[in-house]
Amino acid sequence: MTVRRRRARTRPPAALVPLAVIALTFLVLPFVALLQRAPWSSMGDLLGEPLVTDALRLSVVSALAATGLSLLGGVPLAWVLARTEFPGRAFVRAVVLLPMVLPPVVGGAALLFAFGRRGLVGAPAYDGTGLLLPYSLAGVIAANTFVALPFLVVTVEAGLRTADRRYEDAAATLGASRWTTFRRVTLPMVAPSVVAGAVLCWARALGEFGATVTFAGNLQGRTQTMPLAVFLALESDRDAAIALSLLLIAVSLAVLVPLRDRWLAA
């Protein structure tokens, strides 16, 4: 469907190289410093503790769930923003981006106002059924989804806007229904963007701190994810905090490195 052309390797313009090196150094140096401070000898003991394994499990599960929910709602939202015209669309897009610019603790407070025990929707739900999002894994997932969903929507919308509409038109001309066109033509065409968006979304959810602690609280084994555990470890035991951070980095790299090529294919 898309024509892939392998281009000959080119030498970059000379002026770009030093700037690229500076940018890369700036990004990499803090991680080198972290490695240099790492308590290598006690690393095994630190990472085997229940506090760490609980936090790692909660982080991975909640980030995956948030990514799943984001795909479910985010792809349709991106399609609506990219392919339909309606009054106030620019405003809706700005609202979708708000969680990216809002300080996460404010996002967490806003979630509390909406879904907390005294919240807009939360109060009737709690009074009627006893259902309570905060202080639970569902609350962590909700906070993660709130901050991570925009990353998926933005990426997929950009993919949809740059995709060649003629394939969709051709499918329609050949009698495909709108749903079939979406499923068999549009979705495969923007698949790289969907993958890229999902990865960004997952990475953002994995590192989420402010909204999670404000909305869902912090309790080992129930709501304490890796970033929360790292933050608290910094208060008492810097070695443990660094060990936890390195584990979080390792998990992220394990996902980001293999996906790099698919991502770049977008």
Place this chain on the structure above:
Amino acid sequence: MTTSLRALLAAVTGAGMLTSVACGDGGRGAAGPDGADTGLAGTVTVFAAASLTDVLTEAADAFEAQHPDVTVEVSFAGSQSLREQILAGAPADVYASADGTDMDALAAAGELAGHPRVFARNSLQIVVPAGNPGAVDGLADLGEPGLLVGLCAPEVPCGRLGLRALAEAGVTPEPDTEEPDVRSLLTKVAAGELDAGLVYRTDVLAGGDDVEGVALDPAVAAEIGYPVATLARSDEPDIASAFVDALVSDTGRSIVESHGFAAP
């Protein structure tokens, strides 16, 4: 509801922020309005625990009024992070901490010029939302699984102190959350999202009309002292000592008490 929303927003946006307050006009040689001449001139930098923000800001203003040629700069953050900054060579003249262990660590590292002096005291209280919807009347309620209960995380001073008080009272707590700092715990109680929390008495006062305090049984009332000391690497040891003296003086004591702390 509106007030509690505003309080909640104010609390979350302020949480964890390192506040630096520069007081005074910084001018040298100007004669003070009350004409006090103490011969002190220069700038002194005070590192103080975040919970002391109101007290130290007022104390700095009072000190500058008394010593027209002195500028006091106060930097507020968590005791532990200020301790790390001082150990890393940050230029500070005075350190006021919320936790004796941070002060002890600096003493052990030879960073203190004088002995730490306790200038304020604080104690734990149970904080509940206005109206006390959970009908909480003592520490035993914090072990009630049916109530939404918050504590400070055991890694931070108010959490350590809280666990000690609960142990002394023979209560096994059933927390729904262990908040990373005392203000975020207060925020959740003020919003009515928790039925009870264990915070400092000054936090209950800071919570205003959104919260109520329930005093602990005096037998287990956990108390902390706030120590202040001059630092060994100070460039202005005379001003630093004068500032510490002022803090433990009668004037300092009345400032401390006006903000809900107890005098030493």
